[in-house]
Amino acid sequence: MSELDTKAEALIDDMKPTSPSAAPGQNFLPPETRRDIPGQYGSTPVWRAGNGPATLFVHGWDDTHRIWRRFAQDFLQYTRPVLMMDLPAHGASKADICTPETAGISVADVCTAEGPFDTIIAHSFGCDAAVRAIAAGADADYLVLIAPALLEWADYQRLKGHDDATITRAGELLAERGGVIARTDYRAALTDYKGAILLIGSEADESSPLELIRQLAADLPTAKLVEDDALSHRDLALDPRILSEITAFLGY
Structure with missing residues (x-):
């Protein structure tokens, strides 16, 4: 194998998700709230609290449902039902692979079973999964996309330090x-979506450039945009001010 092929294989291997461990005691909600939703690419673990139409939380790459602990706790304090899931090959999922396609189908399966x-x-990457699920028929009155994954695949690899030849x-x-490895077309996926959309981005987030989010917001008639100056990619899903913007958007 050539040196270039060796580096390329290492890049491909690096693409596999490495989400944190998912021991039962580390999950946000207790074990009795979990169920597994069967689907085309295996079962999807979900955790529900509360009855009635819920808010579905979808995490990003190399993460688990536990990233939503702050946001979900706020919803629960105000008796708003929540449902969290682990994407394929993440957290408690037993799947071997995760692609935009498998993630989108997983979200669609959950929406069918739990809606x-x-x-x-x-x-982040969870936004890819969410909009693909909507394009496949999933629905909700409100869609909140935090730091959506809008860069091309090669751009993400450059951010990781890979050179162009290896990419x-x-x-x-x-x-x-x-x-x-094609980028998800958010505009096409949301063409028929009739609900309200909130897009959230930060000037400090290289992984999801704010300018691309602004362009997407301009192309979606029902979209509102919230901008931040300093929050990092992951902190956008943890920050109290962002949570306040979301709850205000939802009319809570």
Whole structure:
């Protein structure tokens, strides 16, 4: 194997999610709130608290449902039902792979089994999954997309420090194996969505450039945009001010 192929294989291996461990005691809600939703790519673990139309929380890459502990706790304090899930190959999921396609189908499976949902709140790669699920027929009155994954695949690899030759070769190897690395088209996925949309981004977030989020907001007639100056990519899903913006958007 050439040095370039070795580096390309290492890049591909690095693409596998490495979310934190999911021992039962580490989950946000107690074990009795969990169930597993069967689907095309295996079962999806979910945790529900409260009855009636809920808010569905969808985490991002290399994360688990536990990132939502602050936001979900606030919802629960005001007796608003919540449902959290682990995407394929993340957290408590037993799946071996996670792609935009498998993640989107997983969210769609959850929406079919556990709906109706009042709101879907997603972060980062979870936004890909959420909009793909909506394009497949999932629905909610409100959609909140925090730091959506709008960069091209190659751009994300450059942010990780990979050089262009390695990225190009990795793309070729993935294509030979039937891998799909195309960016999710948010505009197309949300063409028929009739609900209200909130987009959230930060000037300090290189992974989800604010300018791209602004462009997306301008293209979506029902979208509102919230901007921040200093929060990092992950902190956008943890910050109290962002939570306040979301609850105000939802009319709480």
